[in-house]
Amino acid sequence: MILFKKSLIKIFPAYILNFYRALKSKPLIAQMKKLPIDSMGVDSTGVPWVRLKNNLIFYGFKPDSRQRLIYHLYKSDIPHIKEECFDVVDEIISRYEVPRSIPGETAFNPSSYQKLRDPINDLQISKADKLLIAKKFQISLGDIVVDVGAYLGYGTMKIAQRVGPTGKVIAFEPDPDVCYLLKRNIIENGLTNVIIIPKAASSEPGDCTLYRKINTDSNSLDESVLETLGYEGLKQITVEVTTIDETLSSLSIDSVNSVNITINGHEREALLGMKNTLNNSSDVSLTLAGWYIKDNHRICDVVKPDLENMGFNLRVGKLGRVLAWKNKSNK
Secondary structure, eight states: OHHHHHHHHHHSOHHHHHHHHHHTOHHHHHHHHHSOEEEEEEOTTSOEEEEETTSOEEEOOOOOHHHHHHHHHHTTTOTTSOGGGHHHHHHIIIIIISOTTSTTHHHHSOOOSOGGGSGGGGSOSOHHHHHHHHHHTOOOTTOEEEEESOTTSHHHHHHHHHHOTTOEEEEEOOOHHHHHHHHHHHHHTTOTTEEEEOSEEOSSOEEEEEEEOTTSSOEESOHHHHHHTTOOSOEEEEEEEEOHHHHHHHTTOOOOSEEEEOSTTOHHHHHHTTHHHHHHOSSEEEEEEOOOEETTEEHHHHHHHHHHHTTOEEEEOTTSEEEEEESOOOO
């Protein structure tokens, strides 16, 4: 699928692909119309924001050319949404309402928009089985959750609400521009149970090159993975790298309840860097982005034996999403 998309990018000009994608955006517009927005705007530094009626505020990036095209095609349907805030609204729907870090959200709250945003929809199983697995990934009060690749923190915010004041969320995000907004989202919403780690996660600590497209979630320690996805013109910065085991040990945490790893191809290295913690965790669920191609292998196929050796039960979706758990009883 990824290689097919890359071929399309080579065959068709970007503006044609963007126009085609825009025409297919009616489900997104329908979700935007239902989103309980209180207000929105752009602050004095040029950062767009959106506040929901539950008083949560979300800071993010301005829309790209594709999103501006969608906005102008459908702006008569969403007169309450400002163009400069379109990306933030889009991300709230994609990352807060149905966070990839909490598989199974759509088993409880069905959505017709981008069904694969929910990893559980990649599994070729019955609705009843999806519901059983979804219950294993529910976040509970007091849980300790590791969110690797937190990006702007919209999913992190949802997790933080669910673990409550007695729980903790450890959020990793190495890109300094993204991490700046992540911190704003966490601090200005008063989420004191989130610990932000402004480092990349891998199997060994040190420094490393981060390849990125500015103002997007497309960053990785593995340049070849992003190139496989068709990304060009990548910028390079040096970032500090840590292991999840090392970070959690410094926080006096030896076991966790839930883990999400979505870091564009470096998932296995991050997984190996928290092997001690996972071995110590007797009741834990883990979701991992396994659809990336690295060294001609899908990440999901490479991590499967690692997870099985650590005692996990797991399911791998058709497109490569990984859902794994150890001793998670249905709630």
